[in-house]
Amino acid sequence: MQASFQRVSWIARVTFLEAVRQRFFAFLLILGAAMALSSVSFRVLDFGHGELKFIADFGFGGMFLFGSVLAVVMTAQLFFSEMDNKTALTLLAKPLGRGEFLLGKFAGAWSVLGVFVAVLSGLLGIVLWAREQELLLLAEQAGKVPPTFSASGLAQFALLQWLRLGVVASIVLAISAVARTFLYAVVVGALAVVAGQLQWIAQDAILKPSESPAYEAVLWCTSRLLPNLQQFNIGDALVLGAPGVPADAVGAVALAGAAYMAAYVFLGALLFKRREI
């Protein structure tokens, strides 16, 4: 068990090193960081909402958009670089299980996504804190209640985003395990993200009575097999205070994310076992 853990951690370590050296990662990190930092400049376009909410939404949007692109493209690329360059031949000829290999690739990719989320969340936190301080002074002078944000809420949101990106990466890895080409894995992975974002429609529909058992079966499968990626988007409630989110609700979302990640990595390992290298 310990030896297996060590092999997985070595695969993860090299995967992480490979990923952080990619220009693609740096490019998306810079774009996301620029979006979080520039949100202050665009706050005049807050459409009547609070300034902090606008800044936070801008940052959340960058994290969601660029994080999703990174999770889909980078995960598929990290897998297919091993296949196409034949480095997998060298590694899998060693006493390394296919499941260990896939788990190591996932852990490496997820670690990179963790760095991405941590950097963007940190920058967003700094921007929110700086503007909050300015608004505090203005509110004091005007005798109004100052707007605030929750740093611990931002940390919880960052954790949920990391889990969401982990779920996306695990889905892409499971697809990659059977895909013949990088492009196929990216396209199907991107479609899975869109489907995950819309999964709540299936959840809503299943609550309504239907006369078609086939339709109900499809809805049931969709709502169970696909994760509801929208459930991770509770940034407003977590970061901007009211109305707040109960801790057990955050825990349930995190648990669901972890369960989906484990299930998709396991599925990927099963599919990868049958793949001919």
Place this chain on the structure above:
Amino acid sequence: MSSAISVRHLTKDFRVGLRGLKLRAVDDVSLEIPRGEVYGLLGPNGCGKSTTLKIVLGLVSATAGEVSILGCPSATPEARRRTGFLPEAPYFHKFLTGRELVRYCARLSGVPSADVAAAVEDALGLAAMTEAADRPIGTYSKGMLQRIGFAQAVVHDPELVILDEPTAGVDPVGSAAIGRMIHAMRAKGKTIVLCSHLLGQVEQVCDRVAIMDRGKLVLEGRVDDVLSRRDRHVLTVESMSPAAREAAEAALVAHGAVVTSVTHPRRSLEDLFRELVTGSRDA
């Protein structure tokens, strides 16, 4: 004692195209590779030798037949723990240094933490890569890539080493260096399976050979047995005058022999090249 590799009635079919047409890459091949020998697996491109090796290593599943390594079913991690593999045209992560790569492979191969440093140095020394070990792999020449590939294959001191085209694209000096590594492994009692197009090198280093063609095994045996022609003889004589040569020929004819040719022996171009560029390590 079990063979190093035992292949029994191995068959592999690939499905190709949209209609799933069956392509037979390996056709009922049976092999027994004894321990402690250098075994050459020869054949033209597409003859099924690389597929056979991949099945042996558990990288590809067999359609039919059985394969075992050192008595263990070939697809098990235990079999691979005792096996080292250098793939054809190896590619490694360019950002790692040679030493990092070999250490990485040592850890994946189950070398205990306390022994990793010594095992890495031994493997680098055997592959003559100690001096270049701290350079990124991206800066290596083709020959150095093959040598670092050899080092990662032997870092865990395997009983069986499988080398797929180890000298492909390597100049004669580098090729000779790999030949020396093979000899060094054999001297340690290891079994080496060598898959190569370079027939001259195979002839020099291998104890036994098997030749495959179109997925089938067409010849197998000891190199001396399969190459020697028992009905013919070669005499190599120094300082022979024309008169002595005529007398020798006449004597042979008098004893019923048929002299088919009398020529001067030639050295191979590879031998001449190696002799002239001795000292240079690698391009």
